[in-house]
Amino acid sequence: MHVDRPYAEKTNEELARKAAESFRPTESADGIVLTGKCPECRAVMEIRLFDEVVRGWLPWPSRSAPSVQERRSVPMICTCEYDHADRPANRKGCGAYWNLVLVTESGDGPAEA
Amino acid sequence: MALPKLEAGDKANLDDLRRAQSRERFLDAELDRVRSAATSWRNGLAGLLAAITGFGLIKGQSDVSQLSPGWAVTAGVLLLIALVAGLIGAIYVLRAAHGLPLATAATRLGGWDASEHREAVLTARSLRVGIACALACVTALVAAVGVTWYGPSRTSQSFVEVITDSGAWCGQSPHPTGSQLSLQASSGSIQLPVSAIKAIVPVDSCG
Numbered sequence: 096m097h098v099d100r101p102y103a104e105k106t107n108e109e110l111a112r113k114a115a116e117s118f119r120p121t122e123s124a125d126g127i128v129l130t131g132k133c134p135e136c137r138a139v140m141e142i143r144l145f146d147e148v149v150r151g152w153l154p155w156p157s158r159s160a161p162s163v164q165e166r167r168s169v170p171m172i173c174t175c176e177y178d179h180a181d182r183p184a185n186r187k188g189c190g191a192y193w194n195l196v197l198v199t200e201s202g203d204g205p206a207e208a
Numbered sequence: 209m210a211l212p213k214l215e216a217g218d219k220a221n222l223d224d225l226r227r228a229q230s231r232e233r234f235l236d237a238e239l240d241r242v243r244s245a246a247t248s249w250r251n252g253l254a255g256l257l258a259a260i261t262g263f264g265l266i267k268g269q270s271d272v273s274q275l276s277p278g279w280a281v282t283a284g285v286l287l288l289i290a291l292v293a294g295l296i297g298a299i300y301v302l303r304a305a306h307g308l309p310l311a312t313a314a315t316r317l318g319g320w321d322a323s324e325h326r327e328a329v330l331t332a333r334s335l336r337v338g339i340a341c342a343l344a345c346v347t348a349l350v351a352a353v354g355v356t357w358y359g360p361s362r363t364s365q366s367f368v369e370v371i372t373d374s375g376a377w378c379g380q381s382p383h384p385t386g387s388q389l390s391l392q393a394s395s396g397s398i399q400l401p402v403s404a405i406k407a408i409v410p411v412d413s414c415g
Contacts, residue, residue: 111216123322149238149332170224194217
């Protein structure tokens with residue numbers, strides 16, 4: 096159930112701990128999508144962790160395989176689409192942010208693009 | 209690809225917040241951004257092609273049939289390359305600018321955000337191929353126009369009749385060799401003294 100609260104950019108270690116329990120990674124064609132509930136407003140949300148992003152000046156894609164790190168820290172924000180009071184026009188979510196660490200088992204070989 | 213396990217990270221700071229917000233903004237706007245770029249490229253390449261085509265009409269011979277046979281074939285091949293590259297480029301650039309009307313089984317649909325990203329990546333790739341093909345088309349077109357303008361014309365290999373005191377000889381490729389004029393006639397090479405030549409008259413054929 097979504098918790099309605101004014102937009103506020105806040106973080107603490109408890110948010111990261113709850114997110115680590117709530118979020119689940121799924122594989123997509125271009126990387127990984129983390130799906131779970133925002134540890135602050137409880138809205139279901141997704142975080143896209145793709146290997147490449149298309150930019151305006153159209154770079155040629157890198158031919159090298161995406162780097163594989165055993166521990167990769169990922170900054171996350173709430174991306175829910177609910178209205179939160181006082182939210183600036185160019186922001187999304189409730190303002191909560193935290194860090195998650197993606198732990199890849201060693202010996203899995205390089206990830207595919 | 210093995211899926212990672214998730215652990216709580218260090219306490220986030222403002223840099224982490226800005227990085228995450230920036231990543232989300234990039235991803236949210238990437239399809240619109242690449243579609244907009246594709247539309248601009250489409251208009252620019254169409255203008256370039258129109259300008260090149262218009263430039264080709266300004267001067268110079270435009271009839272391929274006036275070229276000597278070998279050069280006419282070269283111009284034709286270049287025009288064919290330009291046509292094929294132009295068609296492929298147009299399809300790819302239009303696909304990038306407007307997408308393809310495809311139907312997908314609803315049961316196979318993934319997440320909306322991931323689909324948008326996939327479409328953005330495919331759009332960018334289509335645009336790159338389209339740009340390359342359009343530039344190849346322009347290059348081949350310019351080369352074809354150049355060949356048509358500056359290639360040797362069919363008339364440069366026409367026949368001439370050389371009139372001398374002792375008669376007239378018809379042949380091709382007259383060129384002086386010392387005090388003689390060499391002429392390629394159907395019966396072979398003829399040597400004519402230059403001092404005896406009264407006139408050289410171009411003719412359509414040696415009948």
